[in-house]
Amino acid sequence: MSNTIHTVTEAHFHDARNQYPQDWRRLANYLHGQGLDFDSDIPPRQFATGFGNLNYLIRLDQQWAVLRRPPPGPIPPGANDMARESLILSRLPKAYPLAPRALHYCEDSEVLGARFFIMEYRPGLSIGGQIPETIRQNWRGEVPLGSHLGTLLIRLLADLHAVPPERVGLDQLGKPDGFIQRTLTGWVERARLAWSNHPPADLIRLIEWLQQRIPADQGHCFIHNDFKLDNVLLREHDLSPVAVIDWDMGTRGAPLYDLGVLLSYWTERDDPPCMHALNQMPTAGDGFPGREQAATLYQNLTGTTLTSLTYFRVLALLRSAVVFQQICQRKTLNGEDNDSGVEFGQLARELCSFALDVSRGQYF
The missing domain is CATH 3.90.1200.10 (Aminoglycoside phosphotransferase (APH), C-terminal lobe)
Known part of the structure; x- marks a missing residue:
């Protein structure tokens, strides 16, 4: 995949001031220990949509990927289950190809303050309440x-x-x-x-x-x-x-x-x-x-x-x-x-x- 981010514009992301911060250096060190190459020279961008989980476009092993983690604060019972989602996306794509593949799951909440996982990036248009x-x-x-x-x-x-x-x-x-x-x-x-x-x-x-x-x-x-x-x-x-x-x-x-x-x-x-x-x-x-x-x-x-x-x-x-x-x-x-x-x-x-x-x- 090239460095071009298809079908995504600045409107899809929070600006730097409104982006919920993550410890990207700590993430890089953790992923290096897992045999994965996190490109810290390309700053991660937080997607702007949704009220729930936080999603970031990152560069991993020379490809675009999405890091997904729960929002800050208390989590309602049964919600924002990163382990469950990672499990599903490691298996479901075999029979339902529209499900993106999970690439890595981290159960250590010390890395980013919560469990998270990384999945493949599928560039595409998301239509919410209004059709563009x-x-x-x-x-x-x-x-x-x-x-x-x-x-x-x-x-x-x-x-x-x-x-x-x-x-x-x-x-x-x-x-x-x-x-x-x-x-x-x-x-x-x-x-x-x-x-x-x-x-x-x-x-x-x-x-x-x-x-x-x-x-x-x-x-x-x-x-x-x-x-x-x-x-x-x-x-x-x-x-x-x-x-x-x-x-x-x-x-x-x-x-x-x-x-x-x-x-x-x-x-x-x-x-x-x-x-x-x-x-x-x-x-x-x-x-x-x-x-x-x-x-x-x-x-x-x-x-x-x-x-x-x-x-x-x-x-x-x-x-x-x-x-x-x-x-x-x-x-x-x-x-x-x-x-x-x-x-x-x-x-x-x-x-x-x-x-x-x-x-x-x-x-x-």
Whole structure:
């Protein structure tokens, strides 16, 4: 690979003043001891996207690579699991080539203050809440831009769910038996911690609804656990997939939960303001299929019945609400911008209310 960083511009990185510092000299010494050559003459750059893990473009063994580590401060239970992600990316690419290969894992938190791993760099375009205007103007596909992206997402998810975990040595990862109950219990506990024992009324109602309707365990598969558009890197010229990233919550579990998580980010034009405020995927325009159309396509591709999908939709929205409340809590504890913390907290409460609306059938 050449020294050129394809498809990446200055806008993709934090500037030097806003970059979270790392002890690069210590990293170089550690990697040298592992037989790896870290090029300290090319300063690492921190990618600007995301609220969670910190990602840096580095030069390793004369190739570009990505160093990935958790954010500073307390880590919620089960989150930002570098060991898990490194294990997945050392095995899954054999059957799912869009998963980047893990190159090295470091369990010694003394090196950079946290466990980290390094993976291959796949240059590509990441689309978040807004489609770049240049992409919209240059699209020459046979179907509307949103139709292409929405269909692509569902097909990639269906392809992932078709990978037998035992084929790639991931058949011991996670515990699929009792997955639904355990997932609910985990997010209820995280909600209690995030709201510091002062939960809003809609959160209490939401948890009661979920606890009273737990479906029977279904067939399981390997799931990504945070599958969404900005975790799919795309070639800029034709928007074909280059990579699927952010595997730190991957496990064996219910496929409809993975679909429910994806749909929890899938905003529609007539959704309430909180779903638009999420700004996670640009699905409210540009010809994107609606959530029901997306779910039907998934059913047609996989043969999976959608009987319990509403439950998983509601559970995934609870998860989103808790995540934004955790961000609010972290910003408050770290003394960061108070206004943004308040906004995240308000969004979390409104998502609880929207989840109740979904449970009542007011939205798909």
